[in-house]
Amino acid sequence: MRILGLISGTSHDGIDSAVVEFRRHEAGLEAFVVTHGSTPYTSELRDRLVRALPPRNTTFEEVAQLDTLIGEAFARAAVAAIADAGPVDLIVSHGQTVYHWVEGPRVLGTLQIGQPGWIAEATGTPILSDVRIRDIAAGGQGAPLASTIDELILAGRATGGRPVAALNLGGISNVTVVGADLPRAWDIGPANALIDAVVRERGLHAAGYDESGAIAASGRIDEELLAVLLDEPYYRLPAPKSTGKELFHLDYVHAALGRLGREVDDADLLATLAALTIRTVADALAPLDPAEVFVSGGGVHNRVVTDGIARSLPGARIGRTDELGLGADEKEAVLMALIGWLSWHGVPGTTPSATGASGGRLLGTLTPGAEPLRLPEPCPRPAFLRMAPPQARAREHG
Missing domain, CATH: 3.30.420.40 (ATPase, nucleotide binding domain)
Known part of the structure; x- marks a missing residue:
């Protein structure tokens, strides 16, 4: 068919x-x-x-x-x-x-x-x-x-008592974890949503996104702003859960900067938003100790995000769904x-x-x-x- x-x-x-x-x-x-x-x-x-x-x-x-x-x-x-x-x-x-x-x-x-x-x-x-x-x-x-597709395409890969995961980095990051127990899945938080919104608002790239994470790579993480962003009740909800741009939109960034009480340089802001994605993904997956994580979605092209996730999950092999015959895009x-x-x-x-x-x-x-x-x-x-x-x-x- x-x-x-x-x-x-x-x-x-x-x-x-x-x-x-x-x-x-x-x-x-x-x-x-x-x-x-x-x-x-x-x-x-x-x-x-x-x-x-x-x-x-x-x-x-x-x-x-x-x-x-x-x-x-x-x-x-x-x-x-x-x-x-x-x-x-x-x-x-x-x-x-x-x-x-x-x-x-x-x-x-x-x-x-x-x-x-x-x-x-x-x-x-x-x-x-x-x-x-x-x-x-x-x-x-x-x-x-x-x-739905993750469960079927990862079938049989979980061995040795450790689960495997499929991570999608779209506007929102979501994950499916397959292992000895029933498959679990949930939306983690923002992946590209906040980064793209800032790039478009500030006119940082004609394409409307941070190509390869180049702008974020030139900045430094603002730890105070990151702490404000991580103080989000959604992250503490148990799975299964879902979210979207109803929560994570440009005004959300403006509100976080308002609570911080100062402006943040463009590159530093993108570096901090990339760090938010890295940190929330790591916080979600590290306790589960996956053996493999297969990544897809537009976020696979942001090297700052993907390299950061790999460093934050040193016990997991990080690959792309292309290895399973399914192109990340x-x-x-x-x-x-x-x-x-x-x-x-x-x-x-x-x-x-x-x-x-x-x-x-x-x-x-x-x-x-x-x-x-x-x-x-x-x-x-x-x-x-x-x-x-x-x-x-x-x-x-x-």
Whole structure:
């Protein structure tokens, strides 16, 4: 089965896409990425989206218009991916998260926009969307959904009594830990969210992020500011837990600087925000003593962050998900495709121990394409996922 996964993450900068071919293999799945890409939002659409996000006020009129504009952007990305890879059987659109409603340890709701009807109309393909809310309705966090792919791709790697972990460094850092006990997963805290917000506000780099961590590398950690940032109640909540840019946004940095009572140099501020990510990741993982940590997400390109995490976890081997056949920049779009395969085959897309839900749930809402929906008979949950390495993909499609 060939599935197109589409997602725009907490960086709000564009749409990642991956066309993935899935095949059953023994008790699990084999998959390879046919094509992967990223389509940036126009600067006008991105600026309009950012202006509507918390803590700013917005209107239902603006939400409705953004729902259409983002849906049309996802439709264009889908058409381009299909033109590159050929027809697909299903499209999974995560859409754009604009609010994740969290009160203390509980998640009460979530909202992703980007109307799937525009994608269905443009492609004639059935669409699976709104993939988080069913887990939340069952008492879960609705996040991190990455635990779904992490559990399967790490299956069998935990040996010698030590767990292994998959760490994603997007706007928010999240982790899945697989070992002798049940898989666990949670959002740790900010990864790129605060760094990117400061870079854009202060015009420090045309790309809108600290490329390779170069600016942070030129600064020094402000220990007083770091102590203020670490005094965040979220870090003390038990897992499973989730968070987002509703908490970790530019005004959060301004408030921390206000409590500090003085200004901080640009490079020093980025060095301190990078140290915040390093420290919170280390505090989360060091007590678990993982043997291996596989990193993905845009944060893998920030050498200050990744080198700092490696130094803070000296007992773990730090690698990238590329070693597992899953490109660090592909992971979230491949995750969407995997959720599509699971839901299409009647298989729950979450693990209760990872999200905190009362049980596993089928995820998403289906929008028909040009033809009536015809779903197969449900099948058992796969025991593992094996990704074909890039050379195997090249041989098959060369």
